[in-house]
Structure formats: structure tokens, C-alpha cells
Amino acid sequence: MFSWLSDLIDRFIDWVHYRTGIKDIVKEQITEYRVPPKLNKWYSLGGLSLFIFGLQLVTGVLLLAYYVPSTESAFSSIQRIMLEIPYGWLVRLSHAAGSHMMIIIILLHMVSVIFMGSYKKPREMTWLSGCALILLTLAICFTGYLLPWSQLSYWATTVATSIPEPIPVIGPFLVKLVRGGDHINPDTLNRFFALHVIVIPAVMLALVGFHLFLVRVLGISGSPDSKPEDQE
Amino acid sequence: MSDDLKSEVVNTGTNRRRFLQWTLGGLLFGGFVVAANVVLRYLMPTPPRLEKADEVAIPVSQIPPGSSLMLKHQGSPVLAVHTDQGISAFSAVCTHLGCLVKWMPGEKIFYCPCHAGKFDSTGQVVAGPPPEPLHPVKFEIVDDNIIFL
Numbered sequence: 393m394f395s396w397l398s399d400l401i402d403r404f405i406d407w408v409h410y411r412t413g414i415k416d417i418v419k420e421q422i423t424e425y426r427v428p429p430k431l432n433k434w435y436s437l438g439g440l441s442l443f444i445f446g447l448q449l450v451t452g453v454l455l456l457a458y459y460v461p462s463t464e465s466a467f468s469s470i471q472r473i474m475l476e477i478p479y480g481w482l483v484r485l486s487h488a489a490g491s492h493m494m495i496i497i498i499l500l501h502m503v504s505v506i507f508m509g510s511y512k513k514p515r516e517m518t519w520l521s522g523c524a525l526i527l528l529t530l531a532i533c534f535t536g537y538l539l540p541w542s543q544l545s546y547w548a549t550t551v552a553t554s555i556p557e558p559i560p561v562i563g564p565f566l567v568k569l570v571r572g573g574d575h576i577n578p579d580t581l582n583r584f585f586a587l588h589v590i591v592i593p594a595v596m597l598a599l600v601g602f603h604l605f606l607v608r609v610l611g612i613s614g615s616p617d618s619k620p621e622d623q624e
Numbered sequence: 625m626s627d628d629l630k631s632e633v634v635n636t637g638t639n640r641r642r643f644l645q646w647t648l649g650g651l652l653f654g655g656f657v658v659a660a661n662v663v664l665r666y667l668m669p670t671p672p673r674l675e676k677a678d679e680v681a682i683p684v685s686q687i688p689p690g691s692s693l694m695l696k697h698q699g700s701p702v703l704a705v706h707t708d709q710g711i712s713a714f715s716a717v718c719t720h721l722g723c724l725v726k727w728m729p730g731e732k733i734f735y736c737p738c739h740a741g742k743f744d745s746t747g748q749v750v751a752g753p754p755p756e757p758l759h760p761v762k763f764e765i766v767d768d769n770i771i772f773l
Binding site for chain 2: 394454457477478479480482483
């Protein structure tokens with residue numbers, strides 16, 4: 393019935409394949425990619441984190457279409473997204489709920505890696521880049537929390553940015569550096585906005601790439617259930 | 625005949641794998657359409673709140689002196705009153721916590737039943753918790769018709 397459509401798609405894929413070798417890449421990396429036996433559902437958590445990260449990028453860009461990063465307009469622009477823009481509530485709450493889910497899933501991912509010993513040699517760099525990624529995820533959640541410029545976000549950020557204050561000698565300097573002043577002020581919103589929408593996501597994308605590259609280079613670590621001879 | 629039928633089946637590829645492939649593809653495409661609908665409607669500029677068809681016009685005779693009329697204008701409740709000073713119209717939403725005020729013809733005040741806020745006929749707060757006057761609604765009287773803007 394749709395054979396003409398299949399033919400068209402096949403011809404397009406052949407055209408791309410001739411110029412890129414895409415079929416071989418798909419065959420080696422996806423369709424005939426060998427994984428150790430007895431993988432379980434814990435192995436899906438890394439891919440799930442990647443999926444939520446992608447979802448956050450999409451909903452985040454959509455929010456940028458209406459969000460205004462200024463102390464005068466931030467809160468009213470959020471109200472507009474929630475109350476006036478069609479499906480604005482869905483986009484914003486997906487972004488908010490997604491941030492929570494991302495933390496939960498990454499923590500479960502780390503727990504599974506710890507309990508199955510997957511961080512061991514030669515996968516230390518994968519583990520360390522993952523540790524950097526969860527710290528960046530926490531940082532992106534923290535900077536995003538201030539952006540609605542509500543009472544809740546203002547005071548939560550006031551409390552959280554005062555945490556380094558008791559550090560001897562450099563504590564007060566660090567607080568001032570993060571806030572861009574002695575207190576949370578309009579400049580704080582701008583620097584948090586810049587960190588939240590470009591600096592941290594760009595670094596995270598690079599690190600995710602490195603993380604996945606290492607996973608592919610070293611192969612997936614076998615589950616504790618698989619026999620030693622399966623590990624090759 | 626039976627050989628022809630057999631080759632026909634093989635060639636068109638009507639088998640379980642193909643059925644599953646098309647079903648999965650269809651589901652994915654359906655999900656994509658739903659998501660695309662959300663994104664497109666989110667990104668489309670919202671239409672202005674007042675369409676021409678939403679214009680509210682009522683004859684002056686519908687509000688005789690001393691009476692009031694509650695009507696819906698641009699999706700929100702509006703209270704029009706006819707006092708000795710003429711016709712005036714306010715948003716019926718109390719500026720305190722958003723209950724609907726009503727006109728008390730005897731006392732000539734707007735009264736909010738929730739927390740006993742009182743406003744005079746010009747919308748100014750007379751008593752109770754409301755922090756600001758009632759919001760006036762603009763209107764014009766053309767040919768004995770009240771047209772809300």
C-alpha cells in the first residue's frame with residue numbers, strides 16, 4: 393500500500409549513505425551493537441537521563457520565547473505563560489517537574505553504578521565526568537529557581553547563596569561573587585539567567601558527549617549476574 | 625493460481641514484522657503530531673482578547689434610574705449602575721480577594737458579601753478590607769445604546 397513511500401525513504405537513505413556511510417554507522421552503533429548479556433532495567437537509567445535532558449532543552453527553549461529576564465517583568469511574564477499562553481502551563485510545569493525527575497533519575501543511575509561496581513578500572517573517567525554532570529545539574533536547578541523572581545525563589549536563593557559565608561577568609565568574597573553584590577539584586581538575576589540558559593547547558597552538552605563517547609569506547613560494563621567469560 | 629497468491633503475499637510484505645513496523649511508526653507519528661500541536665499553539669501569537677463579535681451593546685432603557693445590571697464583557701463580569709449622577713460601570717471583581725460585588729440600591733453602595741467591603745457609587749472604598757477602588761470599565765453611549773469598550 394505504501395510501497396512507494398518505502399521506496400522513496402530507501403532512496404533517500406541510499407543517497408545519504410553514499411555520502412556519509414550512515415548505514416554502517418547505524419549497523420555498528422545501534423542495530424548490531426553488542427552488549428553484555430543479562431542487562432537489567434537499571435541499565436536504562438543513563439538513557440533516561442539523556443532523554444530528560446533533551447526534554448529540558450526543548451521546554452527551556454520554548455519558555456525562552458515568552459520569559460523576560462528582568463526584575464520588573466520576570467514574574468508577570470511567568471504569569472502570562474501560566475495563564476494566557478496556550479499550553480504554557482504544560483511547558484513550564486514540564487520544565488519544573490523535569491528538573492526534579494532529572495535529579496532523581498541521575499541519583500538512581502549513580503546508585504546502580506556504585507552497586508554494580510561499574511565505576512571500576514578502566515571506567516574511572518566515565519564515573520568522574522558523571523560526577524561533574526550531577527554537580528552541573530544541581531547548579532542548573534539552583535540558577536533556574538531564581539528566574540521566576542518570586543518571593544519563594546528570592547529567599548531560597550538568599551539562603552543558598554549565603555551558605556559559603558562561614559568559610560574563613562574567602563567566604564564573604566565568594567558570596568559577593570555569586571550574588572554580584574552584598575544582596576540579591578537585579579544583576580544576580582541576569583548572571584543566573586546567563587548561567588542557566590547558556591553557560592551550564594553548553595558545558596553539560598560537551599560533558600554528556602564525552603561521557604557517551606567513553607561508554608562507547610569502553611563498552612557497557614557487564615552486570616554482576618553475567619559470567620566472567622561473557623565480560624569480553 | 626495458488627503460486628501467484630503466494631508471491632503476491634511475499635512481495636507486498638504483509639507479514640507480522642511489517643504490521644508491527646507500521647503500527648509502531650503510526651504511533652510515533654501520532655505522538656509527534658500531538659506534540660507538534662502543543663508546540664505550534666504555544667508559539668502562535670495569542671489573539672487579542674476583544675474580538676469584534678465580543679462587543680457588548682445594551683440599550684440604556686435596560687438600566688432604568690436606580691437599578692443595576694450585571695453583564696459579561698471580555699470574559700469578565702461587569703456591573704453597570706444608573707444613579708442620580710448618570711450611568712457608570714465597574715468591574716464587579718472586588719479588589720480585595722476577587723469576590724463579585726453587588727449593587728445595594730437602598731444604601732447606594734457596592735457591597736462585597738465575602739468580607740463586607742463597601743464602595744460608593746464612584747467606586748471609592750468606603751469600608752472594609754479592599755485595598756483599592758473598583759476598577760472602572762470604559763463605555764460610550766451611542767444612539768441610546770451603551771457600548772462597552
